Amino acid sequence: MxxxxxxxxxxxxxxxxxxxxxxxxxxxxxxxxxxxxxxxxxxxxxxxxxxxxxxxxxxxxxxxxxxxxxxxxxxxxxxxxxxxxxxxxxxxxxxxxxxxxxxxxxxxxxxxxxxxxxxxxxxxxxxxxxxxxxxxxxxxxxxxxxxxxxxxxxxxxxxxxxxxxxxxxxxxxxxxxxxxxxxxxxxxxxxxxxxxxxxxxxxxxxxxxxxxxxxxxxLTDTGESELNIKTDPYDILIDSRNRQSLFDDDDNIPLEYRSLRAYACILYYEPRMRITIQRRRVITKKLPHTLYKPRQYQFKSTRFKTRSEQEIKKCEKELESLEERKREADSQVHHLQQTIGVTTSLEERARLRKLQISAAELKDLTIRLRNGLARKKSEMSTTKTLTFIYGLNIQNRAGDGVFVYNCGRLIKMYEKLGQPNKKTV
Incomplete structure (x- = not known):
């Protein structure tokens, strides 16, 4: 080492x-x-x-x-x-x-x-x-x-x-x-x-x-790659044997779960990047534009607290841990400065320089995290908007469900949801 x-x-x-x-x-x-x-x-x-x-x-x-x-x-x-x-x-x-x-x-x-x-x-x-x-x-x-x-x-x-x-x-x-x-x-x-x-x-x-x-x-248990590049030369697939937790056979699996090309096609709500897979272009699309008679509803509220509170608690724990590491790094720097005094040893000075750089890095990270925490707390009371878009998929009637985008990126698809629980809002 x-x-x-x-x-x-x-x-x-x-x-x-x-x-x-x-x-x-x-x-x-x-x-x-x-x-x-x-x-x-x-x-x-x-x-x-x-x-x-x-x-x-x-x-x-x-x-x-x-x-x-x-x-x-x-x-x-x-x-x-x-x-x-x-x-x-x-x-x-x-x-x-x-x-x-x-x-x-x-x-x-x-x-x-x-x-x-x-x-x-x-x-x-x-x-x-x-x-x-x-x-x-x-x-x-x-x-x-x-x-x-x-x-x-x-x-x-x-x-x-x-x-x-x-x-x-x-x-x-x-x-x-x-x-x-x-x-x-x-x-x-x-x-x-x-x-x-x-x-x-x-x-x-x-x-x-x-x-x-x-x-x-x-690799899978059979020794094959999890990514299948043999079946379709212009796509990257997930081997069906690697999807037992989803469905039993390919006929029941939505294409977006099997094909990277199909998944990349709807990955972003506002596609603005030209993507090619295996040297062939992906034809991206805006999902709402594929629906019949789409309708949009915007829900505004200041009550989306649960997730924000979880994020703040997580950030506070990270900040507490980081501040402890910063204090320890500062202590090591001060101790080494007192120990070596005015020595001209290149090895000792190099060691001190590394500790100083590490302490400076931790200080920078602490400031960034503290600012981020303050921003999260200030955003707790701001009004947030959820946009719901409804429509009929007449091209593939079996392809129903909820598609969730966050920051314009797909994070869930084909979700079957019941009535929301107000306690989680």
């Missing part, structure tokens, strides 16, 4: 990667997390496709390629830190992702490993997160190599925190760290050479964008 001390580490344990991924009981829901990230990044185009690779578990890897805003090194660093998503504090409240958790939970539900390539201002940054690496090396702390390159010269650049002043990091280049990062990526990823690695950056043909590769996909 000591040999990896210089590498970036996520603020979570290895066991939590699995626990976090199990929040997705519906396989397409995990894929939707990655689609949401592209939409939130302002992408106009998203390509989802598979590439065959017999050396990998499942025999292929799954790729998401978008032309969104891309990320700088700092942004990529924040991806691996829970609760440090810039989207959570963005003025655009219609963004779907808020906590920076969707990439990790969604990717880890689909596959054992993923590698991310992102491009912005001619700088390419790579993020590598591999459970295979952690299992083979018996490592409990999550280590995330993050090499960074100037794409014009293909030379490695900034990769090590130097100092943090007024909330802004500066970086220096650590050759030993970079070589270790590249060693791990070449050993545990599908891309074994620098040429193969830069080919992935070259797939991002727009000035900004992101490419995510999921590999070593999850």
């Amino acid at each position: 000591d040999q990896y001390d210089c590498l970036n580490k996520a603020q979570l344990s290895f066991e939590y990667l699995h626990t976090n991924s199990t929040t997705h009981t519906f396989l397409f829901g995990a894929l939707a997390e990655l689609i949401d990230n592209s939409r939130d990044a302002g992408a106009r185009n998203l390509d989802i496709y598979t590439c065959k690779d017999p050396s990998l578990r499942g025999g292929f890897y799954l790729t998401f390629l978008d032309d969104g805003c891309g990320m700088h090194y700092d942004d990529v660093f924040n991806v691996i830190v829970f609760g440090k998503s810039a989207k959570r504090h963005a003025p655009d409240s219609n963004q779907i992702g808020q906590y920076g958790n969707g990439l990790k939970s969604g990717a880890m539900r689909i596959a054992n490993d993923f590698i991310l390539f992102t491009k912005k201002d001619n700088i390419g940054t790579c993020l590598f997160l591999s459970r295979s690496f952690h299992q083979e090396e018996h490592i409990s702390q999550v280590i995330c190599p993050m090499p960074c390159f100037d794409l014009r010269t293909q030379q490695a650049i900034q990769n090590t925190d130097f100092q943090q002043l007024n909330g802004t990091r500066t970086y220096t280049f650590d050759k030993a760290k970079h070589e270790l990062e590249m060693h791990l990526i070449k050993k545990y990823s599908p891309f074994k050479t620098m040429d193969e690695l830069f080919k992935q950056f070259n797939l991002i043909t727009t000035p900004t964008g992101t490419l995510i590769v999921l590999y070593n996909v999850k």
Whole structure:
């Protein structure tokens, strides 16, 4: 483990990667997390496709390629830190992702490993997160190599925190760290050479964008991939044997539960992103426009308290835990400052600098969470609106039920609901 001390580490344990991924009981829901990230990044185009690779578990890897805003090194660093998503504090409240958790939970539900390539201002940054690496090396702390390159010269650049002043990091280049990062990526990823690695950056043909590769996909009890890419060359399906909890046979299963293409078609209330699956475009549609004689009803109330109160209690517990961690980090910094005094030892100063950066990060997170809690409390008394749209599905009379959209994204479909319980409102 000591040999990896210089590498970036996520603020979570290895066991939590699995626990976090199990929040997705519906396989397409995990894929939707990655689609949401592209939409939130302002992408106009998203390509989802598979590439065959017999050396990998499942025999292929799954790729998401978008032309969104891309990320700088700092942004990529924040991806691996829970609760440090810039989207959570963005003025655009219609963004779907808020906590920076969707990439990790969604990717880890689909596959054992993923590698991310992102491009912005001619700088390419790579993020590598591999459970295979952690299992083979018996490592409990999550280590995330993050090499960074100037794409014009293909030379490695900034990769090590130097100092943090007024909330802004500066970086220096650590050759030993970079070589270790590249060693791990070449050993545990599908891309074994620098040429193969830069080919992935070259797939991002727009000035900004992101490419995510999921590999070593999850298998069923029969040894087949959970994602079926053989039956339909232009779609990604869920094998019926992996859907026993829903229905017994495909004839009784709505197409959106079986086909990623059908699911992506109605995933957003206001489709504004061109999605292609297996090189063929998805024809998106607004669900209300498919209904016969739709009617709309808006219900306004200040009584949607139960969920808000739950969110506030959860946020208060997180804040209490974070403040305790911040106090402990500050104590460690003060203790080390008193211990080392005016020593000129580079090792001690490097240790102090790491602790100071960690304490500054925790302070920043605490301020963000406290502001978020204050915002939630102020919104408790504001009037909220629920929009109900009713209509007849005359194209498929069996396809009835309630479809629920939150922030414009489908979260439930084909629900059969009874009379609402006023106590839960």
